[in-house]
Each structure stands twice: as C-alpha cells, then as structure tokens.
Amino acid sequence: MVIAIASGKGGTGKTTVATSLASVLGPNGRLLDCDVEEPNCHIFMNPELDTSVAVNLPVPVVDMEKCSLCGKCGEVCRFSAIVLIGDEVLTFPEMCHGCGGCSLLCPEKAIAEGSRLLGVVETGYSGAVEFVQGRLRVGEAMSPPLIKAVKEKIDPEKINILDAPPGASCPVITTVKGADFILMVTEPTPFGLHDLRIAVEAVSVLGAAMGVILNRSDIGTGDVERYCKERSLPLLMKIPHDRTIAEGYARGELLIDAAPQYRERFVDLSAHIAELVRQPGESYVEAAS
Template sequence: MKIVIASGKGGTGKTTVSLNLALALSDVQLFDCDVEEPNCNLFLGFELEKVEDVVCSVPVINQERCSICWQCSDFCRYNALAALPDRVLFFPSLCHGCGGCTILCPEKAIQESQRSLGVIEKAKGESSPEFYRGLLNIGETMTSAVIKALKKHIDDRKIAILDAPPGTACPVVTSIEGMNYCVLVTESTPFGFYDLRLAVDVVRAIKVPFGVIINRYGLGDSRVEEYCKAEGIPVLLKIPNDRKIAELYSKGIPFVREMPEWNERFLSVFEAIKLQLAGKEEAGI
C-alpha cells in the first residue's frame, strides 16, 4: 500500500505524522519527498549514502550549423529556447528535458548533454523504516523530476509512506499521483482550514481516496471538523495540542518512541485506511 501524507500549508505536522506512522508500522518504506527541504532524517539520524544522481537532458546548440529556422523555439512550451535573428538562446533552468528540439532540428545542430538536478539518498545498511530521500540542488527548479526519480524506489511488496512537500503546487501533485491513499494533515486555525480546502480540491481532482488528521487539536475552533462532516471526509486521528509532544518534537524525537500508547493509535489509522479502501473496492469506486 502506498500512502502519501500531504497538507495545504507548511507547519501543520505533516512530517510528524509521516514519521510516527512509519515507525508504528513494520516492513515499511519512508520517502521524504520534500526535496527542497528534506527533514525526516533530522528525527531518524540515519547515515545516508547516494544511490542515484538525478539528471535532465538539455540541448547543446551548434550555432554554426543552426539556420535559425525557429522550429525548436516554436516547439518548446516552456520557453527554454528563444530564436534571435543571428542565434538561438537557451535558458537551462526552464528546460524540462523532453528532447523534442533535438528531434525536430532539420540541420542536426542540437546535441544533448546532461544537467544535474539533485540526488537520491538512502539509509545505509538495514534500517527501520527503510528510508529514502530526494535532495534538490540549490537553485534548481525541477523539483518534480527529483520526486519522480525518488518514487521509482518504491517496493510494491511493502507499505510505502511518502512525506510530500507542503502546498498544492506541481511537486505535491507529483507526490500524490499513483498513490493508493492520501492523508491530509491540518489544524483548526483560519489558515489551516483555508488551505485544507485547497488541498481537498487537489486530491479530489487526482481521484485519490483521502482522509484528514487534525494536529494540535484543541487549538482554534471546530470549523475543520464541521467541514469534514459536511463533506463526508473521514477524520482519521486528532493529535492534541500537547506540551509533551511539542517538547519531544523540539528535541528531534518522534513521539511514538516516548509515548507508546500512540503506536496503537497510528496502527488504528492504518486499519481505518484499509477499511476505507476496502469499502470503495466493494462499491466499485
């Protein structure tokens, strides 16, 4: 089963839920898909090793052979190529590596090279959970390409927990696509409620089953619960606005390690997800 943990905004506790759920389960993989700021390993402390370089094919233009026919710049939907009267300009940060310009060039003036986007790392040796993370190069914009490369390491024989980036942009969509289930983490504050509704719209558009976990429960008001009830969205868990949980977080300690009663609660979340998916399968949804 592949479960992605997402949120409409940062700071709601998405990484906290990902870590504690993964630690409560057995034979599980944990993927940190927040490749711009991966922080799961701050809590796990694993020694990491590189398993893959993530690269993107980019065009190298031979200006002497180029006839300035405009075919490459007209084709590029990301405007990575711009044809001027005397040469073609290339903007590497806009290129998505589709290779179309190389195929189209009638003068064969375009060859391909490789541009580094980031790396995929994993925990050395045997680890529990089996941990992978993506790390985007500083200044790079191709976040989704690194997430796609990271997701290729999912073992379908195991439970996979994916900690998605915050928000509702392309990297989040890339993380959610192809998953069996999405957990949306929120809090009962005005910002949390507003961004939850945006995240719900995204997940519904992708057509992935989902439920909600309310973090810092007791902070704010009841609007999130009322919204979920009105929309028929299951509330899987309520994590209280608890000082001990906050203190453990500040020390980099997942709270299931110090508060064993929460192991059972996160296991119950997993069982609720399985029941929800089984119900949809029976209903043919």
Template sequence: MVIAIASGKGGTGKTTVAANLAFMLDDAQVIDCDVEEPNAHLFLKPVMNTKETAGLPVPVVDESLCTGCGRCGEVCQYSAIVVIQKKVMVFHELCHGCGACAYFCPEKAIREEEREIGIIESGTAGGLSFVHGILNIGEPMAPPLIRKVKERIERGRTVIIDAPPGTSCPVVETVRDADFCVLVTEPTPFGLNDLELAVEMVRKLGIPMGVVINSCTIGDSGVREYCEREGIPVLMSMPWDRRIAEQYSSGMLMLRNLREYREHYGSLITNIRAELSRDETAHCHQR
C-alpha cells in the same frame, strides 16, 4: 500500497505523521519527496548507504547545424529555448527536460546533456528502508528530482511518502499515482483554507483521501465541519500537547517516547486500510 502524506498548509505535521506512521509499520519504505527541505531523516535517523547525483536532460545546440528555424522555441512550453533573429538561446533554469526541442529539431542540431539538479540518498532505519532527494541550493526544478526519487518506490511494500507543503507542481508530482493520500491539517482558518485547496487537488488526481487533524484541542470546529460536509473521513485527531512539540524540536520520534499516542497511530493505520478496502469495493461495484 503507497500512502502520500501531504497538506495544503505547511507546518501542520506532515513529517511527524509520516515518520511516526512508518515507525508503527516497522517494515515500510519511507520516501521523503520534500526535496527542497527534506527532514524526515532527522527523526528516523537512517544509516545511508547509497548516494547518487540526479540530473535533468537539457538541450545543447550545435550552432553549425542550426538554421534558426525556431521550431524548438515553438514546441517548448517553458520558454527554455527561444530563437530570436535566427539566433538560438537556451535558458537551462527554465528547462523541464521534456526533450521536445531535440525531438522536433528538423536539423538534428540539438542533443541533450545531463545537468545536475540534486542528489538521492538511500539507507535503512531498523526495519525501514529510506530514500530522500536533496535539491541543489538555488535550483528551481523540484519535480524532475521528485520523479527520480519516486523511481525508487518498491511497489510490493507499504510505502510512506512525505510530500512537500502546498498544492503546486512538486506536490502534484509527489502525490500522483499514490494509492491513498493523507492530508494533515490544523483546526484553524488557515488550516482549513489550505486544506480545501489540497482536497481539490487530490480530487483532480482521483486518489482516495482522509484527513488528520493535529492540535485538535485548540482552534475552531471549521475543519471538522468541512470534512463532514464534504464526506471526507477524519482518520486521526491528535490533541495539542507541548511534549509533542518538544519531541519534534529535539529531533525525537514522538511515538518512541510518548507511548500513549501509539494507539492513535494504530487507529490511523486501521482507518487508512478500511478506506482503501472501501474504495476497492466501490470500484468493483462500478465494474
């Protein structure tokens, strides 16, 4: 069971939910896919035991074989390779590593070379196993690194994925293929606006989902009303509590010290499982 923790709006508590959910599950695998700013390790404090570099295959052109036909530029969707006046130019920072240029080159003048884009570290934290990716500073290509981080998913286990914020390519790459998506939000107009975008994204990906409302004792009722209207289950509502923020800002795992909230996370797990079995039943009926 792979559960992705995502949100439209940043700073609503994705990592808090992911880390504390993992803490409650105890034997889960935690994958931090927010490769531009991974931070789940700050709370789970894993002992890392492997570190590998991750690369992206980028084209290298043998100009002695290139006839300047321009086929590579036609098939590239990202303008990473272009032929201007018979001269081929490669822009590595635009390349997504799809390999189309090399595949379609009629002269076989293009080979692919790995360009390092980041590192992947893995380790353990108690009964949890932990993996995260760290994108090189200034590197724009997050999705290929996220794909490589996700190759480490152990499908037989309960896997908690901490997603980047927003609804752009890195988030889609993170959330796709998950069995369930938890969208974390806050009860404000900003939270609602970005939640609606995230819901649209998850629906397109065809993944069952539910919402977690953090700081539910402040703000307005917009998020709750929206969820009711759209038939999206609210899986957990956490009150606003200064102590939670204090735990977070000192790098502490909230549930370790604020035991009274363990019940909330217990119901979160129960609710996710209920949604998953409901979804399975629905699928069986469709068949």
C-alpha cells in the same frame, strides 16, 4: 500500498505523522521524503544512508555548425529555454523542463542532450524501515522530476509512506499522484482550513481515497471538523496540542517515542487506512482524541 501525506498549509505535522506511521510499520514500511526542497524526515528517523545517486534533467546543447536558423526549436518551447535571436540560438538551461521537443523537431539534428543536475536521491535504513529521500540542488527551482525519481523507489510489496511538500502546486500533485490513499494533516485554524480546502480540491480529481488527521486538535475552531463532515472526509486521528509532543519534536524525537501511547494509535491508523483503501466510500468517522 502507497500512502501520501499532504496538508495544504505548512507546519501542520505532515512529517510528524509520516515518520511515526512509517516507524510502526517496521520492515513492512518504506518512508520516502518527497519534500525535496527541504527534506526533514531524516532528522527524526536518523537513517544510515548508503547510496546517493545524482538526478539530471536533459537540456539542449546546440551545434551552430549544423543549425540552419529555422527557429523551430524556439517555437515549440513553452518555457523560452531555447530561442533563435538573429543568427544565434540562445539556450536558457535553467528554464528547460527537459521535454526534448526541440531536439525532436530539429530538422538538422543540431541539438544534442546536455544535462542539468537537479539533485540527489539517497537511500538507506532507519532501523528496519527503508528510507528514501530526495535533495534538490541549492539554486534549482524545478522539483517534480526529482520527486519522480524518488517515487521510482516505491516498493509495491511494502507500505510506502510519502511525505509531500506543503501547498497544492506541482510538487504536491507529483507526489500524491498514483497514491492509494491521501492523508491530509491539518490544524483547526482558519489558515489550516483554507489551505486544506485548496489541497483537497486539487487532489480530489486524482480519485484516491482520502482522510484527515487533525493536529493541535484542542485549539482553534470546529470549522475543519464541519468541513470534513460536509465533504465526507473520514477524520482518522486527533492529536491535541501537547507540550510533551512539542518538546519531543524540538529534540528530534518521533511522536511515538515522545508520547508512547501513540504507538498503538498509529498501528490502528495504518490498519484503518488499509481498510479504507480496500473499501472506499466510508463517510465521516468521529475520531477519538
């Protein structure tokens, strides 16, 4: 099973939820930090990382000796990563998405594959929990191919927890695509609701079951809860704004360690999600706080 944790708005508690949920699963769990631009699950999980594998993207390298200046490579490229200018074929490797269209279409077979380093995928263990994270190379702008490389470490025999980046753009879609369940973590503020709406709209086409966790549930307004009711999104947990939790977070502690009464609630959460995956279509559920 694959459970993706997303949010829309940043800073709502995705990592807090992902790390505690993965931890209560023990040897049945595998945590994959897909927020490759700034992975932070490791701060709470303290994994021992024993492998680090570089992930590269193929980029074009042109042999001008063979090139007949037909320009087909530049015409097919949607990203202007390769372009015929005068009697020279220029490449812009940082613009390349690695589709391979240019080399495929080159009638002279003048385009070979070079590579651009995207980042690394690191694996290890945090106690009994298997831990995977991607780290994007500083200066690299394109994260989806690295996120896909992280997702290759999904183990179908386990419960895989994917910590998604914030937002609702390509990196988020790449992360949540194929998940059995998408858990949205939000907060009851106008910002939380605004970005939740966008994220829910964006991922709902994927057809996965969804649920919501309301963090800092005792601040703000009731608009998020009303929205969940309207959209028939089950509200699976409320986490109040609690100084003990915030202090634990600031020390790099798991929520279930800073506030041990949550351990049982996260065990229940994983069971509840498993149930929703088996029997989708459950409507709004009032969460106990």
